[in-house]
Amino acid sequence: xxxxxxxxxxxxxxxxxxxxxxxxxxxxxxxxxxxxxxxxxxxxxxxxxxxxxxxxxxxxxxxxxxxxxxxxxxxxxxxxxxxxxxxxxxxxxxxxxxxxxxxxxxxxxxxxxxxxxxxxxxxxxxxxxxxxxxxxxxxxxxxxxx
Numbered sequence: 177x178x179x180x181x182x183x184x185x186x187x188x189x190x191x192x193x194x195x196x197x198x199x200x201x202x203x204x205x206x207x208x209x210x211x212x213x214x215x216x217x218x219x220x221x222x223x224x225x226x227x228x229x230x231x232x233x234x235x236x237x238x239x240x241x242x243x244x245x246x247x248x249x250x251x252x253x254x255x256x257x258x259x260x261x262x263x264x265x266x267x268x269x270x271x272x273x274x275x276x277x278x279x280x281x282x283x284x285x286x287x288x289x290x291x292x293x294x295x296x297x298x299x300x301x302x303x304x305x306x307x308x309x310x311x312x313x314x315x316x317x318x319x320x321x322x
Contacts, residue, residue: 177285177295179303183310184278187317189271192279193249195317196267199226205312208232221246228256261287277317281310 185192195201197220203209208230217224222243230237237258245253249269256263263285270278283306287295295302 177287177299177302179283179285179306180280181283181303181306181310182278182280183314184272184276185314185317186276187319188275189249189269189277192269192277192317196252196269196279196313201316202228205316206230206309207312210236217243220252260289260291261285279310279313281306 187195199212199214199219202212209228210231211227211229213227213229215225215227219226220243222245224241224243226241228239228241230239237260239256239258242255242257243252244255244264245251250271251266251268253264253266256265263283265284266282268280268282270280272278285295285302
């Protein structure tokens with residue numbers, strides 16, 4: 177399943193990137209994220225590996241994040257693996273003008289096992305969740321908290 181989400185953020189790209197690149201902000205715009213633990217490599221750079229633990233309605237979901245590419249202030253890509261499948265996420269931050277940034281996120285979800293079937297029924301909620309995360313981040317980056 178593929179999904180593209182976009183949001184215009186009323187903040188300079190440097191400010192948006194700083195907010196996005198700070199792992200301490202992740203729980204502010206991803207409310208089900210319980211922990212983010214760096215495991216190896218230079219944090220946020222290609223080859224870095226981290227473990228993310230989410231609490232989804234009482235169920236723990238553990239994902240391994242591997243950063244695959246980074247161009248500071250404009251691009252970050254990563255691969256996220258869990259027992260449900262592998263997701264590739266590409267984030268692009270485009271400077272619109274001095275005070276606006278467009279964040280485009282491309283997600284390619286590749287589910288395995290039973291989740292392949294469940295994804296057919298859950299695709300709308302997965303897309304909605306991704307869009308809501310972008311809106312929460314927009315609010316954070318614009319200085320409005322979470």
